[in-house]
Amino acid sequence: MSPAVWKDRIFKTAPTVALIVGAAMAVDYVVNILLLKAPEVYTPFTTLLVSLVVATPLAYWMTRQRLRLERLRDDLSASLDARQKAIEEADRRRAEAEKAESLYRLLGDNLTDHVALWSPTGERVYSSPSIQRITGYTLEEFMALPPQAMVSKAAFDSVQKLIGGLTPGGPPATADYECTRKDGSSIWLESAYSLLGDGSGILLVTSRDITERKRLELDIAKALELAETASAAKSDFLANMTHELRTPLTAIIGFAEVLRRSRGLNQTAARQVGHILDASNTLLSVVNDVLDFSRLEAGGLELDPAPFDPAAMASSCAALVEERAVAKGLVIKVKTGRGLKPMNLDGPRLSQVLLNFLSNAVKFTAHGEITVALSQKVEDGAAILRGAVTDTGIGIAPEHLDNIFDRFSQADAAVSRRFGGTGLGLAISRRIVERMDGQIGVDSVEGQGSTFWFEVRGPLAELAAPEADAAPPLDGEAGVRLLLVEDNAVNRELVKAMLEPFGVEVETANDGVAGVEAMRQGQFDLVLMDVQMPVMDGLTATREIRAMEGARGAATPIVAMTANVLPEQIATCLAAGMDDHLGKPINPTKLLEAVARWSGRTHTKP
Structure with missing residues (x-):
């Protein structure tokens, strides 16, 4: 026992010992002195010693008992x-627990979704009362139904397969399926399935009515289908109208070009032929603008970046409008900055923008000059190309500057009546430039002229070396034997008139069947193949010719010559086995270039 405990015990025992000793001393005094009157018997020292000897153990024992009782009391109280x-x-x-149970019962009784618990043996353990609102069955009726009562066998098997893949405590799996209500009507449910992670094997299923959402999805799908049908109908209409317009334009432009180059016309006839050719080209431009804009609005513009020379682009575009400009007495100047570097952008699309600017400048300028200016700012391996066309024409009123790039916009109706056109060229240009993440704009003073400009950014590039085996131009000694497969007699006559002066022997076939037979019977340097023809179309004829040539490993070049000029139509021609594409109306220069390029060559199969 520690000294501290001993000290505590002694401290608590001392009062008891003192009390006993005092009592013994008092009794000894009273008995011997007061009662017996025998002082000689009174021995206080002895009494003190005896009482101490007796009182100390007794007091110690009593104190221990009291302390034990106190501990018992404290333990009992604790x-x-x-x-x-x-x-x-x-x-x-x-x-x-009672409150939670009440809340859970309140929640279960008022849930809009259905909550169910299933035992591992496939029996319903619990179902929330909301099942009656969803299915029409009372809770008692639903608990008695077999699991597959409300769904088709396929839906039931699909859900069972889904449940079979669950893991206890794992993520839930969901399924949509159609159910039959008590009244026979159909509804759609979305259910989430999960196995409890407590080892009980209980399956928790929560279901909700998604009939309205499914109806909305079906409505959206139907609307999308209708929109796609309408879009397809629009595309078909554009393709058909383009074909039908280009086919007669082929004859008009082609023969007008042949007549214009003829030396047998007097001055009046030559001027009239020139009018026909100008009007036909204007109509062709309208057709091309409508087609281009329809594709741009439908999001069908795909850029094809490739290395190109901006200076060469500017010179080429200026050359294309030079003849019309000279006829009006206009001068075209091309200014390019020093060291203009090649860039990797869609050059043909930028050419289209620049050509639109130039065509408008020629159209709206009566006298003076037109300037094409290109400049370039190089920074960090890329460059910003700025192109601008400035004219001395009629200019644009301030109130019309904001909408000049809108479709069908041509400043005002008077301008449209005076100069003609669809007002689509600038709208097309804006969409092309914006598709390149560039900027486009105009600065103009009414009566003094306009400057149309664009800015695009792109990486610098290196131009590929020109091909060394470029085809020589055709001449009267070319000796090319060509098969023309074309159902339109006027177009057959036109192509012969264009090619025969250059020593090209043209044999014709009026449909695909005749074309295949001609290839079977003879040898040709080149085939010009129309696409839309009766009896057999050009695509089928091309496939049969390629199959017929078969194991020889090399084949006669076939060039599509068709009014089908949409990108997907060109891709279809190439996929059928054709080597190149010429669009109608036929451009004499491009026709001669194609014949010179492909005649005498072979198409090597991959």
């Missing part, structure tokens, strides 16, 4: 306190 706390905690937890 036990009673702990019991009371346990009772209070149990009461609190029971109250919380």
Whole structure:
């Protein structure tokens, strides 16, 4: 026992010992002195010693008993306190459980979604009352139904397969399926399935009515289908109209070009032929603008970046309008900055923008000059190309500057009546430049002229070396034997008139069947193949010719010559086995270039 405990015990025992000793001393005094009157018998020292010897163990024992009783009392009190706390905690937890149960029951009874628990053996353990609102069955009726009662066998098997892939405590899996209500009507449910992670094997299923969402999805799908049908109809209409317009334009422009180059016309006839050719080219430009704009609005513009020379582009575009400009007495100047570097952009599309600017400048300028200016700012391996066309024409009123790049916009109706055109060229140009993430704009003073400009950014590039085996131009000694497969007699006559002066022997076939037979019977340097023909179209004829040539490993070049000029139509021609494409109306220069390029060559199969 520690000294501190001993000290505490002695401290608590001392009062008792003192009390006993004092009592013994008092009794000894009273008996011997007061009662017996025998002082000689009174021995206080002895009494003190005896009482100490007796009182000390007795007091120690009594103190221990008192302390033990105090500890028992304290332990009993603590036990009673702990019991009371346990009772209070149990009461609190029971109250919380009853409250939670009440809340869960309230939640389950008022859920719009359905909650169900299934035992591992496939029996329903619980179903929320909301099932009656969803299916029309009362809770008791639904609990008695077999699991597959409301769904088709295929839907039931699909859900069972989904449940079979679940893992306890893992993520839920969802499924949509159609159900039959008690009244026979159909609804769509979306259910989430999950296995509880407590080892019980209980399956938790939550379901909700998604009939309205499914109806909306079906409506959207139907609307999308209608939109796609309308878009396809629009595309078909554009393709058909383009073909039907280009086919007669081929004859008009082609023969007008032949007549214009003829030396047998007098001055009046030559001027009239020139008018025919100008009007036909204007109509062709309208057709091309409408087609281009329709494709741009439909999001059909795909850029094809490739290395190109901006200076060469400017010179080429200026050359294309030079004849019309000279006829009006206009001068075209091309200014390019020093060291203009090649860039990797869609050059043909930029040429289209620049050509639109130039065509408008020629159209709206009566006298003076037109300037094409290109400049370039190089930074970090890329460059900003700025192109501008400045004219001395009629200019644009301030109130029309904001909408000049809108479709069908041509400043005002008077301008449209005076100069003609669709007002689509600038709208097309804006879409092309914006598709390149560039900027486009105009600066103009009414009565003094305009400057149309664009800025595009792109990487610098290196131009590929020109091909060394470029085809020589055709001449009267070319000796090319060509098969023309074309159902339109006027177009057959036109192509012969264009090619025969250059020593090209043209044999014709009026449909695909005749073309295949001609290839079977003879040898040709080149085939010009129309696409839309009766009896057999050009695509089928091309496939049969390629199959007929078969194992020889090399084949006669076939060039599509058709009014089908949409990108997807060109791709279809190439996929059928054709080597190149010429669009109608036929450009004499491009026709001669194609014949010179492909005649005498072979198409090597990959």
